[in-house]
Amino acid sequence: MAKAPRFNKNGVKKGAWSEDExxxxxxxxxxxxxxxxxxxxxxxxxxxSGKSCRLRWMNYLRPNIKHGNFTKEEEDIIVELHNKxxxxxxxxxxxLPGRSDNEIKNRWHTHLKKRSxxxxxxxxxxxxxxxxxxxxxxxxxxNSELELQHDLEILLTExxxxxxxxSLSSYLFNGSDSGATxxxxxxxxxxxxxxxxxxxxxxxxxxxxxxxxxxxxxxxxFYPVCSQDMIMDEFLSSSLDSYLEYNDPFIN
DNA sequence: AATATTAGCAACCGCACTGTC
DNA sequence: CGACAGTGCGGTTGCTAATAT
Numbered sequence: 507m508a509k510a511p512r513f514n515k516n517g518v519k520k521g522a523w524s525e526d527e528x529x530x531x532x533x534x535x536x537x538x539x540x541x542x543x544x545x546x547x548x549x550x551x552x553x554x555s556g557k558s559c560r561l562r563w564m565n566y567l568r569p570n571i572k573h574g575n576f577t578k579e580e581e582d583i584i585v586e587l588h589n590k591x592x593x594x595x596x597x598x599x600x601x602l603p604g605r606s607d608n609e610i611k612n613r614w615h616t617h618l619k620k621r622s623x624x625x626x627x628x629x630x631x632x633x634x635x636x637x638x639x640x641x642x643x644x645x646x647x648x649n650s651e652l653e654l655q656h657d658l659e660i661l662l663t664e665x666x667x668x669x670x671x672x673s674l675s676s677y678l679f680n681g682s683d684s685g686a687t688x689x690x691x692x693x694x695x696x697x698x699x700x701x702x703x704x705x706x707x708x709x710x711x712x713x714x715x716x717x718x719x720x721x722x723x724x725x726x727x728f729y730p731v732c733s734q735d736m737i738m739d740e741f742l743s744s745s746l747d748s749y750l751e752y753n754d755p756f757i758n
Numbered sequence: 759a760a761t762a763t764t765a766g767c768a769a770c771c772g773c774a775c776t777g778t779c
Numbered sequence: 780c781g782a783c784a785g786t787g788c789g790g791t792t793g794c795t796a797a798t799a800t
Contacts, residue, residue, distance in 0.1 A: 543785070543786070544786090556786090557787095560786075564787095565769085594788090595788075596787075596789085607788075608768080613767095616766055617765095
């Protein structure tokens with residue numbers, strides 16, 4: 507499916523990534539982070555452009571990334587978000603943890619665009635049912651957030667999996683599972699703004715010095731709740747595995 | 759069975775934005 | 780303030796697998 511591997515005149519490899527290249531990139535970033543994408547390939551021992559490395563990491567190798575098998579809820583959210591945001595794939599990705607902007611974009615073009623067009627046609631022939639809350643007209647940005655939340659809540663509540671979905675909705679917007687309030691909290695806003703753009707690295711010093719036992723809890727990074735011990739285990743096993751299995755990228 | 763067409767998706771490309779000097 | 784480098788985003792390409800003829 508991917509493009510066939512080839513080299514350009516500068517000796518930079520293009521096309522599909524091999525397993526060995528994936529391993530090198532993953533091992534390097536897990537050990538050192540991505541401090542400079544342009545220089546990273548040299549240090550990681552890869553004949554790739556920094557851009558290509560970044561794309562591969564963001565779309566495929568990043569921890570917690572999901573592939574394929576979009577759920578009905580995810581597809582509904584994408585359709586709803588597209589109605590609100592247009593082709594803002596990266597913003598949409600912020601609402602779907604584990605999904606890359608590229609994957610959402612592909613899903614839209616291959617599956618959901620047609621479905622949405624059909625839905626729009628049907629909607630035009632019936633009166634709008636769920637009236638939106640009357641938000642502050644002076645604050646269009648906040649209104650947009652609130653309307654989006656409202657639409658998602660309706661959408662998720664009507665879903666066959668509504669119990670878990672509404673929890674997700676309230677979790678997204680309140681940072682908790684209570685679902686009692688409808689206020690957009692800073693967690694979501696910060697999460698939306700920073701999740702994909704902040705450099706990822708296993709900052710072991712921060713993990714060790716943190717007094718928060720749920721260092722990667724949703725209130726911090728919106729990662730699944732897990733303890734320091736779990737993080738340490740994951741870090742140590744992945745680093746050790748990478749080191750032993752793929753060897754040191756500096757040596758190779 | 760062979761060929762043509764379509765669907766799905768990984769990866770590339772070009773542009774825009776931001777920060778630094 | 781302008782030039783440059785680094786990064787991110789959205790559109791597009793091209794390869795492969797699945798399906799149709």
